[in-house]
Amino acid sequence: MVIVDSTGIHSLPVVFCGCQNASRWDIQLLDLGLFPGSVRDPQTAFxxxxxxxxxxxNLVCKTAILSFHTKLKRxxxxxxxxxxxxHYLPLLGVTQQWQNLRYRKWAGVLYGHDQPLCPRALALFCPACPQPGIxxxxxxxxxxxEWLYMRSFVMDGCFRPEHLKMTNPWDDISLEDGSQYMVALGPHKDHLQIVIDHKPKSTCHNHKAVSQANADRHDLDATGIGATVCARDGCFAPHSAVNFQKGERYDPLHAFDCSWLMSAILMTLGMLCLIMVLYDVMCQYHVNLKKRISESHHLASAWPSGITMQKGTGLFHVHGHQNSCTPRFSLDYIVGASMIDGEIVETTWRPLDKIAGCTRTMTTSHREETLNDHMGYWNFMKCVNMTSSICRKLKAACLGVESSHEAFEELDGRxxxxxRKVWIEQEQEVxxxxxxxxxxxxxxxxxxxKGTLFSMA
Structure with missing residues (x-):
């Protein structure tokens, strides 16, 4: 039998137990710490x-499986x-199974045809986001x-993780469709069949997210991905990433809406009623949001009643908009936004950019599983480092509150x-x-x- 180990690829004689009550060969191999290349009559084990x-x-060094196999041969x-x-192809298949079994073990999810995976079942959720009962x-x-327990999310898109169309798309099996961070492919494709393709006309500046709305590549199955992360700590929200079919146009973001609503709202069982959603071009995106949701049964069924959604734009991007967008969508004017800058999602694309070259030619399911794996590793490292991060932010916030309070009291006294009474009434009204x-x-x-000079008395 061929045994593939970290020390190389070895051909060794193997004798299986032949007793009457002996386990199957693949089970005997697993008991010895060897993963069989096939269930029936295995000839290769890892x-x-x-x-x-x-x-x-793969997670830390972003090593492609072909490069890893080449190293083993050397x-x-x-x-x-x-x-x-x-033995590249057997290694490719076994690593996919190993990854899926590892996540099932961590999540406590059984393996079997009678145990279908639920959405988000294998995903890690941000432990710092408000969760009733936890x-x-x-x-x-x-x-x-109420804003004290408001959940905040940032939506964004990345165009590096492209994906080429498969030659034989029917010859593809997914092990974890929709169970982690990428949305289920079936409902997403069904939704895209009913949306109306249109070219959005921007009423603000010519932002990249809008100008690339009609970027089309006929050889690509996906021109990028969009994802949602928690605005405070930058953890990927479960079941919140979709493939862009034609740039960062608005239509695929409808399924994008469905994903973050499913993860952000249904996960809380409808108990939390206030969320904040940030997007680079929220001034354009929010205009017909309710109308687009009502036109799609996929989205309408995912939108529970009694939800209040605050809409905003990150502090970096909002200053590239027209002046009118600043008070309407800047985080400086949203109650409860706190120290959030709304740009933390940009940091999450760095690890995914490094594997974009590998995922470009993968099968659809393998690409989905690889992206899920790296998103899950990002969330895991966020959880590991969250204690020191929160302590550091708390110290900075305490110092900031003291200095801000003194400055406010000095200004308010003038x-x-x-x-002051008129201003407070106007503020409450708006x-x-x-x-x-x-x-x-x-x-x-x-x-x-123009030309007016102000002087401080």
Whole structure:
């Protein structure tokens, strides 16, 4: 039998137990820490060590499986690696199974045809996001500051992880469709069949997300991916990533909406009713959002009643918009946004960019599983480093609150009481109208005639 190990590819004699009550050959191999290349009459086996070694190399060093297999051949015969028999295809199939079984073990999900995977079943969720019954007080509904338990998400797209069309798409089997971070392919494709293709006309500046809306590549099955992350800590939201079919146009983002709503709202069992969603071109995206949702049964069924959604744009991108977009969508004007900058999603694309060259030619299911694996590793490392990160942010916030309070008290002391009362009433009025009419926030867009000089008395 051929045994593939971290030390190389070896051909060794193997004698199986032939007793009457002996287990099947594949079970005997698994008991010895060897993963069989096939269930029936296995002729190749891979040690658990080599499978763990590749998983770590792929996640940390972004090593492609072909490069890893080439290294094993060099380790087997340094002088003549071409003389070593090729076992790339068996290694490719086994690593996919190993990855799926590893996630099932961590999530406590059984394996079998009678145990279908539920959406998000194998995904890690951000432990710092408000979760009733887990990390917030039992009487959280009595808190008058509703924004204290508001969940915040950032949506964005990346165009590096392209995917070529498969020659034989019917010859493809998915092991974890929709169970982690990428949405289920079936409902996504069904949704795209009913959406109306249109060219969005921007009413703001010519942003990249809108100008690339009609970027089309006939040889590509996906022109990129879009994902949703938690705005505070940058963890990928489960079942929240979709393939872009034609640039970052609005239509694929409809399924994008469905994904983050399913993960952000249904996961909380409808208990949390306030969320904040940030997007680079929210000024364009929000206009017909309710109409587009009502036109698709896939989205309408995923949108529960009683949900309040705050809409905003990251602090870096909002200043590239028109002046009117700043008070309407800037985080500086959203109650409860706190220290969020809305740009943390940009950091999540770095590890995915490094594997874009490998995933471009993979099968659809293998690409989905690889992206899920790297998103899950990103979330895992976020969880590991979250304690030190939160402590560091807490110290900075305490210092910031003290200095901001002193500056506010000094400025507030200079304002007339009647004028302060009028301003407070105006503020309450515009914030009450903001959700339905963002233009109400234009009252904060103070402008002065050209040539006017201000002096501080």
């Amino acid at each position: 040690t658990f060590q080599v499978l763990d070694d590749f998983a770590l190399n 380790m087997t015969n340094m002088a003549f690696p071409s003389e070593v028999p090729d 990390n917030i007080p039992m009487n959280w509904k009595e808190e008058p500051r 304002i007339d009481d009647e004028l 914030y009450a109208r903001r959700l339905e009419d963002p233009s109400a926030m234009d009252i904060f867009n103070v402008s002065s005639p």
